[in-house]
Amino acid sequence: MAEATARSMDDDDFTHVVKGIRYPRFVSEDNLKAMATFDIRDDDIVIVTYPKTGTNWTLEIVNKILSAGGRTDASSDDMVGKLEFQYPDEPRPHHVMLQECASPRVILTHLTPDTAPPGIAHPQNNVKVIVVMRNPKDTAVSFFHFEQKMRSRLGKQAHHSWDEYFMQNFLPGNHPFGCYFDHILGWWQKRDDPHFLFLKYEDMKQDLPKAVKTVAAFLQVKLDDASIETIAHACTFSNMKSTLDNSRYDDRTVMARKGIVGDWKTMFTDEQSRLLDLKCKTKLEGTGLQFNFE
Template sequence: MAEGSADLMDADDYTNVINGIRYPPHVKKENLEALAEFDIRNDDIVLVTFPKAGSNWILEIVNKILVTSGKIDASSSDDMIAMGKLEFQYSHEPRPRHVMLQECASPRVILTHLSSDTAPPGISHPQNKAKIIVVMRNPKDTAVSYFHFEQKRRSMDGRKPLPSWDEYSQLFLAGKHTYGCFFDHVLGWWQKRDDPHFLFLKYEDMKKDLPSAVKTVAEFLQVKMDDASIRSIAHACTFSNMKGTLDNSRFYDRAVLARKGRVGDWKTMFTDEQSKFFDQKFKTKLEGTGLHFDFE
């Protein structure tokens, strides 16, 4: 660990540390504890990602599938994101999002970055007909995307910048940035892969063949779609088209989300030594689990 980097993060009062995990300020201990009683409905659709691993992409796809199929009224993904992450409570609102979600009409689309051992039992161990879509992205591109996103957010909020990329990459690797260890997060959810309530998608596979991913999601949601509709949704959800949607979002944190959306962009930031450290961590944490990623 680069000298001083841990201290810099520890001194950042813009985060909360709960049970050893660092969270954004919108995540409060009392709300995480209350989520143990969060009621999951039969027709809920839950989208699970580690931050910067494709949450807004899968949200856009699910939104367009539901609108096209008539399962929900015409709306934008902004309307869906208005509820925010399941675990959030914004400072300007008196009620947390998990309470507000209880008043939403079905089918609800619920977003979360929580790990499998922190998410509500109805999501991590579903007993009804709820559907959970988990999107995963390779850790190197995730770290680079997260770094740039955080720098933009901090600049907009008037906060001090993150440490250097070298220091940040070490914090990410050690699980000392928000939402904890990437590897523990993905592995916790990956252990649910044989449960029919879950669909697992890889960011890199979606980049390779988006129409196939759209079709897979529609089938998982038990929505019948013709090929023309699938192609139309895939076209609308390409990075270039989605970037316009996000750039014009009414929510400022969505407006800084889209950057490059590339697989392999990590090569523009990583040194050989940093890449080696990530490879070693990947091997230590995930070797033998059957979980693999494409890195270019």
């Protein structure tokens, strides 16, 4: 009983629930309330993702495009992290820190349209929002390994086996930042709005130069073919891993693991795969949203 109590307390310390969605402790309720009045600038670029679906990869691509276009001299490591975050060693929440950043700002968030600032959920004028999505099986496996690495770094024992994590957290939607399907479908409803660009992790892996070219065009940055190839090469997984591994930020150093499509096969049982296939069918059928799993 003592062991169960300690484990429960640790879980409570790690996440809390606001309006039915679980959040890590560094996303406080005050930070979430502040989203309603967060001011969006006309030249803001926002990267929206569910956790572990390509956030830092897309940030690196965007940053290198802006740099090549002469619109920033900052590196991706100079960027403020997720809009809704505040880590224990930081005196101010990120949404406050972002107010002091020079334009154009690149803003990252894991929030849903219902919880994101109105200027992101309903962008106006020249605001650009890039939504990155990844197939749910690889997303689940990537998050599971990320959580294990973070707990190990903090000197904590893993509090989930893969089966527990999948069956108790990911599949039923009892997951940090909410249900995977609710999150992506909330943003997918914006697909006809020209302020939004939707990217899939699997398409980026298949043809990275094409993805770079698409993002550059969306951001209205003119680049020649040589520049696009240079950026794509710099943003391959091996080069990105080196960048992240040497980041000055602790959480970025554990972000990159394999960066492949289909790694879910190393973890999923046949039954788990069947259950998630069924959920995909239930949630995605008729939405026009499909994913490649290998």
